[in-house]
Amino acid sequence: MVWKGEQETFHIPLATFESPLWPSTARGAKISRLTNGIHVAVGDERMARSILLEAPSAMEALATMQHILQNTAIIRDAVNATTRHGRFCDVHGQVAGHLLYLRIEMQTGDAAGHNMVTAAAEAALQAICKQFPHLKYGSLSANMCTDKKNAAINGLLGRGHYTIAEIRIPAEICRQHLRTTPARLAKLNQQKNWVGSMLAGSVRSANAHVANILLAAYLATGQDAANIVEGSQAFTLAEEQEDDLLFSLTLPNLIVGTVGNGKHLPFVEENLMRLGCRQTRPNGENATRLAAMIGAATLCSELSLLAALTNPDELMRTHRKLERKQP
Amino acid sequence: MVWKGEQETFHIPLATFESPLWPSTARGAKISRLTNGIHVAVGDERMARSILLEAPSAMEALATMQHILQNTAIIRDAVNATTRHGRFCDVHGQVAGHLLYLRIEMQTGDAAGHNMVTAAAEAALQAICKQFPHLKYGSLSANMCTDKKNAAINGLLGRGHYTIAEIRIPAEICRQHLRTTPARLAKLNQQKNWVGSMLAGSVRSANAHVANILLAAYLATGQDAANIVEGSQAFTLAEEQEDDLLFSLTLPNLIVGTVGNGKHLPFVEENLMRLGCRQTRPNGENATRLAAMIGAATLCSELSLLAALTNPDELMRTHRKLERKQP
Amino acid sequence: MVWKGEQETFHIPLATFESPLWPSTARGAKISRLTNGIHVAVGDERMARSILLEAPSAMEALATMQHILQNTAIIRDAVNATTRHGRFCDVHGQVAGHLLYLRIEMQTGDAAGHNMVTAAAEAALQAICKQFPHLKYGSLSANMCTDKKNAAINGLLGRGHYTIAEIRIPAEICRQHLRTTPARLAKLNQQKNWVGSMLAGSVRSANAHVANILLAAYLATGQDAANIVEGSQAFTLAEEQEDDLLFSLTLPNLIVGTVGNGKHLPFVEENLMRLGCRQTRPNGENATRLAAMIGAATLCSELSLLAALTNPDELMRTHRKLERKQP
């Protein structure tokens, strides 16, 4: 699904000790108001939990996996019986020797879905063990989920909301409001976020400081903020196109919910309310809306920081100015 | 330096929405009191910032890097002039084509050191550009730092406190208090944390849920919690040795501070005070103490979760029991 | 498909300068004759090529990808029209900003399929550009294939023959013929292949020297040996089970062919003939047979090296002995 909100302006709450994040995000937001705005697309939503089963042999592990992947009803039915709020969506498998890993995926509506998918995985595990008595329980959670650890699998198979935020900025606005040019920003992005990350041995991660804004937005909206680990695996693109800068941020693993643990705290309720994420909508649309908003806010701050870094002395000078202003 | 605290007992504050983390950590802590306790070693402390310079050619980029790595005084002096609280400790380099990346590393005492190292990197960058006029400014931060993104470089070259927590648990205590055996826990750890993570395409990460406890401890002690991204790249080992379980958690990138942003909030001050991390000690020892304590607490919860996962139905049953108790 | 050959014994040709590989593989092969043999399962076969398209915006890139993934006929038909020997099997997509990557996958019968899939990808690219005029050609090959570079994607989505070889070895045979025990070998495998590889920052790779045997077998059977890069991403498991060692090698990306470039050289023809891989069989079964055989041979050498490494001085002593024997 591509999320297409009406055009609107909103204020995102950011809870952080790193106070320069506020003016940085605000600068990006200002650019969005001076242009055609930030367009956000949310392309997929799922939560995953992987289970582990032990077979007597590799041959049996592989044969059973193939059987299950061709007959997913056993997992689907077990999963769907555990909840009214989510539903089974897919299962992927891997076999290493006699070990069988199954990654169970479901749509979890407005909930981030950690507990929902664990309960569903437990039911699936029991159903499998019952139907295939040659398999033994291995683990209810087997790190191919992958929860709160970096991994390539999440971006490739999906976990959370696949969110892309994009803005087109005329060169003149780059110059006036970001003190840079499309060409300089594109070059810095390539050399820092792509070459630098690759040299560092990063896996599926090419951005400047996505984790900062995710953390601040997660804390302000009652999310399980440990999911910034996956969330930080995001991609910043900056391309000069004719006289514009096309700038985007792709967040393949943005995990958010508007119901569940932490959402009943008064400040969380208030923040979600203000963001319009507590309205009566089809199940899942409040969470999708929140993902889109956090995606847009993260783009703002990413843009502002990268623009600042194109100038040799801007970043620290601004930091110092901000610190002097503080009490 | 190996940190050797006196033997002591402490209460770690954990700020989290995921309430099962409290009894889980407490169960691990109980095991530590029933045995010889958790031993923690902190082996290295540094904060890093990478800068980027552009040379006219690959030949010149490489020659300049080699010159700088053999004559580090230029960086050392620039770095040390920016602060009284930290000091230059090392510099590493990489050249890709005509691009020169320098990773500047310093010891930052009781501060986590993000701002300190950025200011130092700016000074080093200016000194280099002045001495090598053929080099052009590229970026003050170039993703080989690597800050709040996953990367292999941090664990290999150092970032934060290299912290190892370890406990030896007799089989009898495993059985009575963790409802498992050393052999079963060792096997689950291998199949879940190592094989599962490798299959998922994780880079330098093999643990169950380190990010959860790091986040909770970071929030309670005023840390920049976005550093759980690096912090989550940790290694859990479980080995059966004769009749014991040798269980350890290695956290190569545990970034903590006891001074700096966020540390003056009343609840943070109180928590740091209670942990004994606000005492008059040589610069750096309060932070090292905090790293050791967080390392020990994280081991407790990691141990408890893995033990629970060795039993097919324990995890969800316990979760449900805890949830029913809540208002 | 699980490959179930009749039980048979074969000689694998290995072309290598590293002569200790011969006795090492032979030692493993001897173990296989003393036990119930090596069982090999081949679970999936596909070749992949990724194409790149540029959309005017992220929104359009995502919407087009979703349309194509739900209507794969356009790609299927284009692919299937290019060849009688292969057939379309699946397509996966990724969007980063306005860039659309499509990974086209096909079964290629007895051919490794590099050229077949490139021709098919070209046809698919043209069909897509024609049907979606807002998309522009990006690249006919876009590194998500991933050909001859390491990547997590190949093992997760499939490339080449997914091959698992396994053997069960009684402890007594371990002691007599491998000078080790199941427990010692399992421990070394864990500490070297899993912990060591993870510390090194390896992605989806945990084995000792799979690349060596793959290269030798590839050169002897006329393969494109540059595919050892993906092939080397393999997993060695060793587990003590009661009084046995269960030892397996999982090769998710074993790329082989029995027809195509290089297969008409006389020595290749002879080697393939001897291996029974030039017989009249349904298209694809000769290649599957070859994959199984190479998988078994690689397990032999992996087993022998790991056993040798459990003893402090065995490896170099054996090397020296072998070298003295040479002219």
Added chain:
Amino acid sequence: MVWKGEQETFHIPLATFESPLWPSTARGAKISRLTNGIHVAVGDERMARSILLEAPSAMEALATMQHILQNTAIIRDAVNATTRHGRFCDVHGQVAGHLLYLRIEMQTGDAAGHNMVTAAAEAALQAICKQFPHLKYGSLSANMCTDKKNAAINGLLGRGHYTIAEIRIPAEICRQHLRTTPARLAKLNQQKNWVGSMLAGSVRSANAHVANILLAAYLATGQDAANIVEGSQAFTLAEEQEDDLLFSLTLPNLIVGTVGNGKHLPFVEENLMRLGCRQTRPNGENATRLAAMIGAATLCSELSLLAALTNPDELMRTHRKLERKQP
């Protein structure tokens, strides 16, 4: 050391079944003759082997590592006593729990050095076990070497010849001889080699087909061709600068030798002779020369392929034309 050969022209032998590699490399070579040529810098040379030791506890593993890293004489002396052709150069360490990994690095002159470093590692291991009786032998090779498996560590700490080849090409020559422009080639390189590889979950690898040329050159010059696994972890940069294309290939792990296994075969001797790599020079300079030459040849083919891919139908059309010409 930066290698500065006299300006010279040479013919590189390439042994491959993929015959389009010859005209592809030749096209790149032609460009080099029309411009100021390819400049190659070789910046570091070392071979590494990692050993594993088991300590009674994490505390002791860490303390011993720190002692050894501060007193490297024990390793240096043991290493240097094993050979007259190489010498100790550095040691790096990692501790995970009670496991101590030491990566021993040495310069190996004109030999690739696999056997030399294994013999040296064995001697170091024995010396360490003797001096630190609380440590037990773990493994003579522990995957942090990292030999013939992908890993981030090799590029960060060094393995093989760190080789960078670079060429500056005027736009006019791009147009006439590569049928492309600097801007188009730079864009394709970014989108394919960097974004595509990152999406695929590649670790420290961003190039099109380096493994192909490495394999062909390795086979023709008697190398252990399994080292293309590390060698393939290479970086292609393409940047438009004013009216030129600055194009480079960085190969951090190019492992080559001009003496040792395989070098006495007549065709190898002849090829090395023709390349001028069998002359009387200080130990190591023949191998460095060979690394530089292979680096230059690999750049040629990388350039040609990328240029072809900028045009929608060039690659397959050329392939088909070449195939028709073949018997």
